[in-house]
Amino acid sequence: MAKKLPLKVKNIPDKDFLFRNFNLKLIIKLRGYSAHEVPINAFRDEKGHGMSTAWEKYCSAKKLRRLSKAPKFNGVIKMNVGNIRKIPVLLVIHKPTMRNYGHSLIKGFPDNRAEKLKLRSRLKDLSEWVIPLNMTLVKSHFNI
Amino acid sequence: MTETVKKSFDFNNILLEIERINPHCTREESIKLIGSHITDIYYTKVNEFGLKDKLDRFARKKLLLQRGRQAKKAQVLTDSKIKKDEMITEYKGIKSILTGYSKTYAYNNVYYDTRNIDKFNDSDSSDFMINGESVNLLEDKDDFIQASFKLKSEEDLKNIDRETKNSSSLIKEDFKLDDQTVVFEGLETEPLFPLEDEDFSLIDNFDEMSFFNNKQYQTLKNEIYNSREHILSLGENWDGEGSKAFNIEVWRFATEFLIKLFYKFNDIYSLNLEVPSILPVGDLSIDIHWKTEEMELTINFPEEFLNLPSFYGKDNKNNEIQGILEIDKIHTVIFPWLKNFR
Numbered sequence: 001m002a003k004k005l006p007l008k009v010k011n012i013p014d015k016d017f018l019f020r021n022f023n024l025k026l027i028i029k030l031r032g033y034s035a036h037e038v039p040i041n042a043f044r045d046e047k048g049h050g051m052s053t054a055w056e057k058y059c060s061a062k063k064l065r066r067l068s069k070a071p072k073f074n075g076v077i078k079m080n081v082g083n084i085r086k087i088p089v090l091l092v093i094h095k096p097t098m099r100n101y102g103h104s105l106i107k108g109f110p111d112n113r114a115e116k117l118k119l120r121s122r123l124k125d126l127s128e129w130v131i132p133l134n135m136t137l138v139k140s141h142f143n144i
Numbered sequence: 145m146t147e148t149v150k151k152s153f154d155f156n157n158i159l160l161e162i163e164r165i166n167p168h169c170t171r172e173e174s175i176k177l178i179g180s181h182i183t184d185i186y187y188t189k190v191n192e193f194g195l196k197d198k199l200d201r202f203a204r205k206k207l208l209l210q211r212g213r214q215a216k217k218a219q220v221l222t223d224s225k226i227k228k229d230e231m232i233t234e235y236k237g238i239k240s241i242l243t244g245y246s247k248t249y250a251y252n253n254v255y256y257d258t259r260n261i262d263k264f265n266d267s268d269s270s271d272f273m274i275n276g277e278s279v280n281l282l283e284d285k286d287d288f289i290q291a292s293f294k295l296k297s298e299e300d301l302k303n304i305d306r307e308t309k310n311s312s313s314l315i316k317e318d319f320k321l322d323d324q325t326v327v328f329e330g331l332e333t334e335p336l337f338p339l340e341d342e343d344f345s346l347i348d349n350f351d352e353m354s355f356f357n358n359k360q361y362q363t364l365k366n367e368i369y370n371s372r373e374h375i376l377s378l379g380e381n382w383d384g385e386g387s388k389a390f391n392i393e394v395w396r397f398a399t400e401f402l403i404k405l406f407y408k409f410n411d412i413y414s415l416n417l418e419v420p421s422i423l424p425v426g427d428l429s430i431d432i433h434w435k436t437e438e439m440e441l442t443i444n445f446p447e448e449f450l451n452l453p454s455f456y457g458k459d460n461k462n463n464e465i466q467g468i469l470e471i472d473k474i475h476t477v478i479f480p481w482l483k484n485f486r
Contacts (some may be wrong), residue, residue, distance in 0.1 A: 028374045
């Protein structure tokens with residue numbers, strides 16, 4: 001039986017971007033948001049393992065969307081790696097998988113719930129939509 | 145002497161001379177004879193000066209030069225073809241961006257009745273339904289969004305495309321989207337799902353609070369109705385990845401808290417609070433989220449700690465508040481904060 005070789009882990013430079021899938025079903029009427037802003041509920045520490053993202057060098061936004069279980073209900077947002085690393089507690093790690101070599105994790109979400117909220121708010125500020133290009137598209141998704 | 149030499153090389157004179165010497169020889173025979181002599185002399189001289197080799201070398205050199213020229217020409221042709229292909233690819237990219245933008249803008253100008261959104265469907269053929277017609281967000285192979293949908297007015301889309309093409313810059317950052325606040329036209333205030341008794345009483349009690357001015361009251365009521373429909377629509381496996389359904393009790397707890405907050409704020413300051421957004425979060429908690437130009441404040445209600453919500457707020461001047469407080473005490477911290485921005 002062929003032995004599975006470990007995938008090579010690379011260092012993600014600060015100038016690169018990370019994509020993240022965001023389920024559009026979570027979008028509801030957003031008061032005070034401009035068209036290009038990402039809502040605060042787009043970020044969460046999944047099962048405490050870090051937030052799943054994809055390195056743009058190896059995975060396009062469209063590919064990432066296609067990799068999700070329900071592509072048609074997923075939007076994609078992007079974040080600059082340098083900006084994420086400016087938040088002291090966060091780490092950006094390349095964690096390739098056989099399915100997606102660009103798979104990366106944002107780690108370091110604090111256990112304190114208030115701190116977690118703060119982090120979500122900061123991540124929201126440095127993110128922008130890729131698919132769809134702005135929030136007005138999303139309004140047609142729900143009865144709002 | 146010169147004239148004699150000239151005469152001797154005159155072909156007609158030579159022929160006449162030959163005919164004179166050989167009167168029985170015809171003109172044709174004379175010409176053949178001269179021809180054979182000239183050929184003999186030519187070959188003799190060619191062999192004598194080694195002209196054959198020289199001519200071969202010249203021919204070879206000429207051939208090499210010709211090949212070199214052809215190779216250069218071919219290189220230029222290939223380069224131009226590659227350049228042309230690149231330009232075509234670039235053009236296609238720009239075109240797809242423009243199409244994406246024009247259609248994005250088209251969304252802003254067109255009203256959709258989206259009440260009848262299709263339930264979750266695994267088929268890749270459509271993204272969701274608008275006006276009973278499927279909408280594909282990504283039909284094209286490009287990485288950019290390709291929204292394909294039927295507009296109410298095709299002419300609108302053409303105009304937008306034309307305007308976008310005429311734009312001086314093709315860089316997407318140059319498009320000014322900042323001033324486009326999200327406007328939800330055709331707001332449906334009636335709930336899609338029947339309210340349970342408990343929710344009726346919740347909102348009926350709220351109805352009795354006549355001190356709210358009508359507009360603010362109506363907005364909050366709509367927000368609560370809409371968020372309820374939304375939370376209920378997120379049933380088992382709402383994300384297609386096996387997630388649990390949202391717990392309506394969490395929503396009920398959060399909205400009850402919100403109504404009490406409104407009441408208390410009005411009671412203390414005689415002012416109405418801004419209506420927040422009620423957002424479901426992927427970890428099945430509920431956010432109550434205020435966002436204005438000056439500040440933002442989020443209160444998060446997790447399923448496990450309903451009585452101990454966490455909150456975080458920040459303003460334009462980098463002032464922050466955050467913490468975890470009992471639900472009965474949280475207003476002592478957030479009211480002064482919210483009052484500053486009224």
